[in-house]
Amino acid sequence: MLKNKIKSDINAITTHYCQEYQRVEKQLIGQNFLSPLRLEALKQFSAHGFPNKKQADWKYSSLTTLSQTPYALNISIPDNTLSSTHLDPLRSDYRLVFVNGCFSAHLSNMALLAGCKITNLATMLEHYSDQFNATWKPDETIDENSFTHLNTAFMQEGAYIYLAANTHLHTPIEILFINTDETSRRFIPLRTIVIAEENSKATIIEKYIDMSAENNADYFTNTVTECRLAGHSHIQHYKRINESKLAQHVGKLCVTQQKNSQFSAYSLALNGALIRSDVSVKLLASDAYCQLKGLYYASGQQQVDHCTQIDHVSPHTRSEEFYKGIIDDRARATFNGKVIVREQAIKSKAQQLNKNLLLSPLAEVNSKPQLEIFTDDIQCTHGASIGQLDNEALFYLRTRGLTVAAATDLLVKAFIQDIIEQMPLFNDVALPILIKKTHENF
Amino acid sequence: MLTIKNLHVGVDNKKILRGINLHIKPGEIHAIMGPNGSGKSTLANVLAGRGNYTLTEGKINYLGEDLTPLTPELRARAGVFLAFQYPVEIPGVSNVYLLKASLNAIRKARGETELDAMDFLKLIKEKLKLVEMDQDFLYRSVNTGFSGGEKKRNEILQMALLEPKLALLDETDSGLDIDALKLVAEGVNNLRSPQRAMVLITHYQRLLDYIKPDYVHILAGGKIIRSGNFSLAETLEKEGYSTILQEESSGQTC
Numbered sequence: 001m002l003k004n005k006i007k008s009d010i011n012a013i014t015t016h017y018c019q020e021y022q023r024v025e026k027q028l029i030g031q032n033f034l035s036p037l038r039l040e041a042l043k044q045f046s047a048h049g050f051p052n053k054k055q056a057d058w059k060y061s062s063l064t065t066l067s068q069t070p071y072a073l074n075i076s077i078p079d080n081t082l083s084s085t086h087l088d089p090l091r092s093d094y095r096l097v098f099v100n101g102c103f104s105a106h107l108s109n110m111a112l113l114a115g116c117k118i119t120n121l122a123t124m125l126e127h128y129s130d131q132f133n134a135t136w137k138p139d140e141t142i143d144e145n146s147f148t149h150l151n152t153a154f155m156q157e158g159a160y161i162y163l164a165a166n167t168h169l170h171t172p173i174e175i176l177f178i179n180t181d182e183t184s185r186r187f188i189p190l191r192t193i194v195i196a197e198e199n200s201k202a203t204i205i206e207k208y209i210d211m212s213a214e215n216n217a218d219y220f221t222n223t224v225t226e227c228r229l230a231g232h233s234h235i236q237h238y239k240r241i242n243e244s245k246l247a248q249h250v251g252k253l254c255v256t257q258q259k260n261s262q263f264s265a266y267s268l269a270l271n272g273a274l275i276r277s278d279v280s281v282k283l284l285a286s287d288a289y290c291q292l293k294g295l296y297y298a299s300g301q302q303q304v305d306h307c308t309q310i311d312h313v314s315p316h317t318r319s320e321e322f323y324k325g326i327i328d329d330r331a332r333a334t335f336n337g338k339v340i341v342r343e344q345a346i347k348s349k350a351q352q353l354n355k356n357l358l359l360s361p362l363a364e365v366n367s368k369p370q371l372e373i374f375t376d377d378i379q380c381t382h383g384a385s386i387g388q389l390d391n392e393a394l395f396y397l398r399t400r401g402l403t404v405a406a407a408t409d410l411l412v413k414a415f416i417q418d419i420i421e422q423m424p425l426f427n428d429v430a431l432p433i434l435i436k437k438t439h440e441n442f
Numbered sequence: 443m444l445t446i447k448n449l450h451v452g453v454d455n456k457k458i459l460r461g462i463n464l465h466i467k468p469g470e471i472h473a474i475m476g477p478n479g480s481g482k483s484t485l486a487n488v489l490a491g492r493g494n495y496t497l498t499e500g501k502i503n504y505l506g507e508d509l510t511p512l513t514p515e516l517r518a519r520a521g522v523f524l525a526f527q528y529p530v531e532i533p534g535v536s537n538v539y540l541l542k543a544s545l546n547a548i549r550k551a552r553g554e555t556e557l558d559a560m561d562f563l564k565l566i567k568e569k570l571k572l573v574e575m576d577q578d579f580l581y582r583s584v585n586t587g588f589s590g591g592e593k594k595r596n597e598i599l600q601m602a603l604l605e606p607k608l609a610l611l612d613e614t615d616s617g618l619d620i621d622a623l624k625l626v627a628e629g630v631n632n633l634r635s636p637q638r639a640m641v642l643i644t645h646y647q648r649l650l651d652y653i654k655p656d657y658v659h660i661l662a663g664g665k666i667i668r669s670g671n672f673s674l675a676e677t678l679e680k681e682g683y684s685t686i687l688q689e690e691s692s693g694q695t696c
Binding site: 390392393395396397398399400401402403404406410411413414415417418 | 490491492493513514515517518519523524526529530532533534535539540543544547548551583600604
């Protein structure tokens with residue numbers, strides 16, 4: 001009975017997205033050259049539907065809402081009511097703003113840079129398809145799954161960043177994905193493509209922000225970010241997820257790195273009913289280095305899952321991974337971190353650490369560090385911990401006059417301090433719990 | 443100030459305190475001595491409001507009110523201070539942050555204005571001198587990596603800053619060398635005042651050589667079996683607990 005129900009859900013949901021495709025097909029930008037690829041991706045998606053719990057990487061992720069809700073694509077109605085006064089002040093030369101999945105030119109700021117392109121994807125597809133086709137190599141970068149297929153089938157908006165060789169950007173590229181929609185069940189596929197040529201340097205910040213009044217709009221953000229790093233290039237990638245309370249956010253960051261390149265991913269997962277954030281890094285040439293840092297906070301009934309894979313393909317590659325999580329109420333979190341060290345990847349170093357703090361007896365976390373090593377002469381460490389607030393410390397602070405809330409606040413701050421310090425642009429982060437508790441105090 | 447009547451306390455169905463009676467007036471210093479496992483630390487912790495004890499019988503009256511329903515933080519705000527036997531290490535929380543948060547929580551409860559960073563720093567620098575501690579001590583994580591002596595001095599520093607009405611010092615002398623002991627004792631003596639009562643919990647008479655108590659109580663088997671003045675501590679040091687315990691049990695059987 002249940003099996004049949006699941007099967008019919010898969011059929012229903014794949015049929016839904018196929019119908020969506022047919023509905024918007026003619027309006028999709030770049031269809032003249034992208035349609036075979038989109039159709040192939042749709043076919044792949046239809047064949048499998050969303051992943052199920054039998055797949056190891058999805059064992060703890062509940063995709064019930066996603067498999068049962070017919071989220072619909074919004075193709076042409078940008079929200080023009082938002083003005084720049086609603087946004088944080090501009091601190092950078094480059095800002096791309098997308099509202100409800102559509103590019104908002106009047107809120108964006110794109111300084112021109114010789115040889116480089118920093119623009120929205122639709123503009124590239126429409127006006128610079130040759131350059132786009134010459135630089136875009138998804139087969140090399142993307143580690144495919146159902147969600148990337150779905151994303152490719154509908155890809156047309158997002159950011160496109162091409163950094164010419166030796167370009168050094170001195171201010172970050174800020175990409176804001178804003179939701180203002182209150183009601184409609186929107187499907188928002190976003191594709192960000194970053195191509196860093198030899199010896200280029202840039203910082204990219206992706207922010208997902210819900211600005212709907214009640215903060216409980218129901219929508220589905222599906223992101224794929226591809227970063228291709230040529231030799232000696234440096235990319236810092238920040239991602240802050242602050243979606244609405246009912247939003248489903250499934251994102252994947254795929255990175256390939258050449259010789260001596262450096263990639264840093266900093267992730268902050270805060271709000272969203274479901275947050276699934278995957279990272280896949282391939283260290284393809286010697287002396288490539290990547291670091292993945294992240295902090296997640298899950299409360300209420302939230303589900304926040306991180307799944308990372310770092311593939312050491314070449315010798316002398318290094319990776320460092322450090323994620324911390326705080327799980328409150330009945331929320332659930334997963335950390336699934338895989339490090340692969342291939343046969344050729346001698347003298348490689350990999351470090352991985354995941355630490356979790358449970359604030360409620362009903363909170364749940366599943367932490368799964370995995371190492372797959374196919375060679376000798378390497379250094380790999382990994383570790384995971386799950387703990388609760390130290391009752392002794394809590395009592396000690398209370399005997400010094402602090403309320404339970406204030407003491408918890410202090411201990412939570414102490415817990416996240418080291419990870420926050422390692423994410424330079426997230427230094428000023430205010431966790432929802434800290435805001436909440438502070439309000440209770442005063 | 444503090445009146446304890448027939449206090450019975452247990453933990454996990456195990457009885458620890460079996461009928462404690464104690465009366466403490468402002469300005470007095472009471473020493474509670476006793477062998478290991480007699481319930482000394484339990485008494486201090488119960489007074490500070492530690493949660494895992496069950497109060498089965500008796501009353502604790504503090505400043506005319508029942509202390510038992512109050513949370514640890516409310517007790518602290520009402521002037522109860524416990525110097526821990528084992529001060530807790532809290533990595534990531536700086537000492538100065540805790541000291542300031544603590545002082546302001548307590549000042550607020552006393553109806554005083556909260557101190558800003560400048561005024562606080564001025565005050566804490568004075569207090570640091572009392573316990574002969576360096577300023578960089580403020581910026582280290584609470585008790586993290588502190589030596590035994592530093593931890594205890596930190597407790598005295600907190601006490602000096604918070605100016606409690608009732609200070610409970612739980613084996614503040616344990617783990618201290620003689621110099622550190624003198625320093626801690628000096629810190630405590632500086633805080634003696636006609637408005638402040640103190641309870642010193644200790645194994646040894648040595649601390650009492652430096653801080654002269656008004657009363658000495660001997661706690662054994664969860665009861666105060668003998669009370670007296672300073673000379674009781676001297677007797678104890680000479681004869682040990684066993685003599686007194688024997689006298690006591692034979693006295694009871696006669």
